[in-house]
Amino acid sequence: MKILFLDQSGKPGGAELCLIDIAKPYRDRALVGLFADGSFKTLLQQNHIPVEVLTTQKIQVRKQSNFFQAFGSLTQLAPLIFKVAETAKKYDIIYANTQKALVIGAVASFLARRPLVYHLHDILSSEHFSQTNLRVAVNLANRFATLVIANSQASKTAFVQAGGKAEITQVVYNGFDGKLYQTSPAETQKLRQQLGVEKKFVVGQFSRLSPWKGQHILIDAIAQCPPEVTAILVGDALFGEQDYVKQLHQQITQLGLEKRVKFLGFRNDIPQLMAACDLVAHTSIAPEPFGRVIVEAMLCEKAVVAAKAGGATELVEHGINGFLTTPGESQELAEIINTCLQDQQTTATIASHARTTASQRFDVAHINQQIAELLLSCAK
Template identity: 80%
Template sequence: MKILFLDQSGKPGGAELCLIDIAKPYRDRALVGLFADGSFKTLLQQNHIPVEVFTHQPIQVRKQSNLLQALGSLGQLAPLVAKVVQRAIEYDLIYANTQKALVVGAIASLLARRPLVYHLHDILSPEHFSKTNLRVAVNLANRFASLVIANSQASEAAFVQAGGRAELTTVIYNGFEPKLYQTCALDTSKLRQNLGIEDKFVVGHFSRLSPWKGQHILIEALAKCPPQVTALLVGDALFGEQEYVKQLHQQIAQLGLENRVKFLGFRADIPQLMAACDLVTHTSTAPEPFGRVIVEAMLCGKPVVAAKAGGATELVEHGINGFLTTPGEPEELANIINSCLEDIHNTATIANNAKAIASERFNVVNINRQIAQVLSSKLIVY
């Protein structure tokens, strides 16, 4: 099966990292078409996956765009659609990995007469998308997609609640290569020393700096923990969220936590940094479609505290392979952090459980096998 993968981003986010793993088995008979240039193209090339940037003109539609803004983008889509159609004729299947890719892929599917798969990495809800974008995504998927792969039951349920056809959907979780999360104890020790945290209880937070990602909740919880508890914030502000970063620094100063919070910015050494932590927190205030960082921490053998909403509740069983806390409740989060600090034996047991379960449940080999099966069994001939 020859597959044309489509993705809107030039930067590697969670959906893009997932696409790399999905495309690898097909790399001798596939092409990834991007709607923007950037570091994601480089990552694909490093993994020997054929890639082509179809346009260098940004598509001026965002998740909260209204109808007029969406209509205004149609003119710039025409050359892009034409290029995708030209390419799609050479392949058996169009695989749209993002919402903008769905829009272009749906039109190309009609014109090139190729079946379309939509990989849903989002919770399609008013909290994240405008009404216009919700209607567009659901209607296009209903009309043109032969299959909608949802990355969690939460994503699937939101799609159906928004009007999506349930019979189109199947749930397949994101896949991971466990070997990538194996680290050296000596290197971890050196990293902790370089960061000045060798004698601290380190709580890591791995996400872009954004209000709904909830870094402010961790900071407030930190103020309710003993002085040896230190937080590492790994990630940058994107999409004009620099004002939130200023607010975080103001909050830290007001609470007197300047020596207990470290901003590390964007880092490529995520497994190593996770290994340097004693605990990893996930504090999103709105439901996550999946929660990639949760599984990554598990694979690193670290206990995870996750916000009890969305896909996270499908990944974490409280007290068995991690902890769940009410979103937006810093005191509850602080209590769990303190209990992990006090009961190291139980915390280690939970971390070991998490690593064993995640290594099997989310192994990329098993996940890719599931994807191959549904592509073969559920797709219809256009």
């Protein structure tokens, strides 16, 4: 089975990292077509996955685009659509990994007469998308997709509530290679020394800096914790969100936390940094489609406190393999951090259980087998 994967991004995010794991078993008979150049292309090449940048023209449609903006973008996309359609004739399946890829892939699948698979990595709701984009995504998926793979039950539910067909939708969680999340104690100690947090209780937050990711909630919570509690923020702003970063720095100054909150920017050593933490916080104020960093922290044998919404509630059992907190409630988050600080033995037991359950539930080989069976049924 030969697969043409499509993705809109030049930068690796959660959906792109997921695509790498899915494409690896097919790398001798697949192509990843990108709609932008960048570090994601390099990452695919490092994993020996064939990749081609299909266009250098920026796709203007955004999550909040209205009808006229969306229609105007479609008229500009004709050359890309025809190029994808011609390329797709050499493959058995078109696999659209993002929403913009769905728009291109849907029309191309019709022209090339190839089945379309749409991997849904978003919660399709008005919190994140304009009504126009919601209608476009749902209608294209209903009309052209043979299969929609939702990355959580929360994503599937939102898709169906928006008018998506439940009968073509299957939930398949992201897969992970547990071996990539093993760090030696010596390496962890060295990194903590480099960060200057040897004697601190470190709370890590791993995501892009964005209002809906809720870094400001964590900062407020840190201010309500003892002085030995410090935070590291791993990630940076994207999509014109630099104003939010300025607000975070102002918040830190106002609360007198300059020595207790560290901005580390984008990093490639995420498992090592997670291992250097005592607790990992997920603080999104809107429902998360899946929550990749939650599983990554579990695999690093770290306790996680996650916002109780969306896919996170499918990953974390409160008090069993992690903690759940009300989204946006910094005081509640602070109470959980303080509990973990005061009872580190129980926290370690929860972290150990988290690693065991995550290794079993999200093993990449098992997840890829699920996807392979679904793709095989589409290609028949």
